[in-house]
Amino acid sequence: MDATALTSPARLWSAREVLVRQCPVPAAAGVYGWHFKETPHPDLAPGRLLYVGIAPRHMSNRTSTQNLRKRVRYHYRGNAAGSTLRLTLGCLLGLELRRVGSGNRLTFGESGETSLSQWMADHAQVCWLEHDEPWTLESELIAQHDLPLNLDQNRHNGFHDRLKEVRAKARQRARALPISV
Numbered sequence: 001m002d003a004t005a006l007t008s009p010a011r012l013w014s015a016r017e018v019l020v021r022q023c024p025v026p027a028a029a030g031v032y033g034w035h036f037k038e039t040p041h042p043d044l045a046p047g048r049l050l051y052v053g054i055a056p057r058h059m060s061n062r063t064s065t066q067n068l069r070k071r072v073r074y075h076y077r078g079n080a081a082g083s084t085l086r087l088t089l090g091c092l093l094g095l096e097l098r099r100v101g102s103g104n105r106l107t108f109g110e111s112g113e114t115s116l117s118q119w120m121a122d123h124a125q126v127c128w129l130e131h132d133e134p135w136t137l138e139s140e141l142i143a144q145h146d147l148p149l150n151l152d153q154n155r156h157n158g159f160h161d162r163l164k165e166v167r168a169k170a171r172q173r174a175r176a177l178p179i180s181v
Contacts (some may be wrong), residue, residue: 003141005129006033007049012013012125015076015117025069029056030130032072034085034149038123040092043159044148051085051149052141054134068128076120079113081105088149088163089124090116090170097170100181106171109180 012035018025025032034051036044044050055071056064080087080097087106091097094111099105108116131137141151148159151167 003129003137006052006141007129009033009127012127015121016042018072018126019076021111023069023073025072025128027069028130029132029134030054030128031066031134031141032128034102034124035125035127036123037125040089045091049145050147052138053085054138058070058135068130072126072128077117079107081107082153084151086116087148087167088118091166093119097174098177099174100180103179106174131171147153
């Protein structure tokens, strides 16, 4: 499969363009790719594909209701508990991860999530490629490209151990703090 629609896209989409009623992102299965005008870490190069995600996930025991539109919009305005991309970006940006609700969910709290959404609106751009079995394409992309913000299936990446450590330390700090209201 030709992945240039993700690695060298003809067009990238901003939060402002995606978070509108007439959203251009299709409500279909596929792979989405994130590019950043400014990166969340000095060792990452801006202006290139740094992360890929899929919708829906491959699930043998149930049917997923996710699609490209829902996932992309959630990454732009959701929270770290439901978006590994937001969790990664927030941790790399040094936002304080906190336990919320019952204490089992981890987010950056209301103000941190708002700051992260603004950072993404300013710096993150997305593209996508419709694909009936996105999990197969995701595996190929991770194996063949330098995608430092992906952890799953990506132990070979030079940034993997550093990112894993940053996220683990953020979780450890969050678990030592009281549950945020």
